Amino acid sequence: MELSTKELLKWSAEVKLRQKSKQEARFEHGHRMCAGCGAPTVVKMVLMATEYPVVVSNATGCLEVSSCIQDYTAWKVPWIHTAFENAAATLAGVETMYRALRKRESGKSSPAENVKFIAFGGDGGTYDIGLQSLSGAMERGHDMLYVCYDNGAYMNTGIQRSSATPLGADTTTSPIGSANPGGKLQSRKDLTRIMAAHGIPYAAQASPSHWLDLMTKVKKAHEIKGPKFINILSPCNRGWRTATDNSIEISRLAVETCYWPLYEVEDGKLRVTVIPEEKKPADLFLKPQGRFKHLFAPENEAFLKKVQGEIDRVWEGLLKESAASAETGNRAG
């Protein structure tokens, strides 16, 4: 790591969101994301967390179609979009060219030092159609950070289920109906763990409600050479059928109910970074969302229990693993 753990802790302790928000924005206002969308907040936080020059690759999706429409762009950093399934492969190409040109040291035309490479993709472009491209880029060891803004469905095309869609969600391609009162019948793919299983130096899960946790993770990721992956919850009021003024509140509930655990896997060691003081029942996260309304009908009682059971199972597993890594760490230390 270029920045020591001590320096990172110092940065976390001193950083102020108000002060951060005064620095020049690298993702500007004027984009056309929906009112109340979580994604622009996520992008701002990610870009705010580093002072290094960055180059961004963006998968096709809400963020991409709403942030760069000829002749306007909300991006004040170099930005490239090529297609849906390949934000990772595209950025891998950019990063490889960066290394090639730096190696040639062609003087004046040589690119700047310490450029960081960030890819942004939604869950459709990351969990589903872009998984192969992402997996390949991680395996090849490109020095890049892939950020998935996970809103749990194909929102850009109109709320179709993806492999990130949670169990029980009502989407336009897993709609509730007389023959299917449950909505989506399958559990989410655990992508963060899948990425960690690639043996990459850093994988994490974050939420915009816990901005310091999120920004510290991004900051840390940029100090690590090699491929990094951060999965960030990104509320979508259109798809989740929530109000337009509560994306931070709803993402906080996702963390407090342990639906969206905050953790990191660094060099194979898992650490839960935020443990809620009191683990709230899943209902508190599910109930405000129209996509889960049917789960509260009496006939879906068992299904609702299954949803809670799933959350508990994953959370307990993470806690156990986190404790085990801490213990190994202590012993080693």
Place this chain on the structure above:
Amino acid sequence: MGKIVAVTGNEAVANALRQADPDVCSLYPITPQTDIVQRFSSFVSNGVVKTELLNAESEHSAMSAAIGAAAAGGRVITATSSQGMALMWEMLHIASGMNLPIIMPLVNRALSAPLNIHGDHSDGMGARDTGWIQLWSESAQEAYDNTIMAFRIGEHMDIRLPVMVCMDGFIVSHSIARMEYLEDEEVKNFIGPYAPKNPLLDIEHPKSFGPLILTDLYHEYKRLQHEIMGRVKGVALKVSDEFAKISGRKYGLFEAYRLEDAEIALVILNSAAGTSKDVVDELRDKGIKAGLLKPRLFRPFPYEEVGEALAHLKAVCVMDRADSFGGYGPMFMEISSAMYQNVGTGRKPKLINKIYGLGGRDYMPHDARQVLLELHEIAGGAPVRVVKEYIGVRE
């Protein structure tokens, strides 16, 4: 002065790529192209080139990475065949739409199903409308020469488009032929250093690549692509003139073989043109005025020049090593379009179309002879029996 060697088409092309010393090579193996990227990887491992290799996990990612690398601001190569090109198809349009001069040898191979690894032109013809410049090559020498010239054409500041250099799978890619290499230094000077245009890595001047463009401007963008393609012929000829000075080999938009005083002719691409030229000679010896036209620049297609070159003929057979099922062969459609401008002037030969050599089926001298003799009859007044027909079929 060049060096005479006996090499395969793949080896020749790999050496042209080595001499260009690109910044990034993204790659993925596929028969019969694999040999090119293997050889190139070995150049990298042995420090013969300064290139960074990117071993992609699919051709889709290989082309995506090539696009990212080219946008970043350096010289980029990759290579593919058949299914690989089919998987890249989405990204081929994006490479050309973003004006990125990526150079890609395409070792022509049949498309599945049924699965077949041998040479035909289905892959290249399927990429016809992707906005790439296409150069086709008869031999290892032509594939080598075209690869070198491709850098100059694609990277030309008035063009900035990706170029695919096509050669026949196995027949050329894996057959050893006598050819001439140019000196490394000569090629280096001929191609010159890469000149970036709006590089993404220019951090001080951020650019946005790949915006959303809707009904207000998309149409204009596409017309611009059309206009840029219109400049390619001129640049290709100029590059060819310069290339002739260092190599002694002169290339046109197409090759006209004994065509000037011919009455009948074949239009035929790539390696099969070589076989056909022998038969043209044989018939000439018998007093039949046969000739041949071998397209080189297929995209953009030189309609006017080809139309003019074939106008005086009595009968022409367009030979297609690919089919557009339910339509005529893809080359036949081009030649028909080229000839249509001559309607009303009387300068229009009778046209027939033969589909040959799919999936690597041998194309033999007797195939060429049979077709030319049929043309001879048509030229003598016999009616056209059938416009499109498969030849060399096992019944």
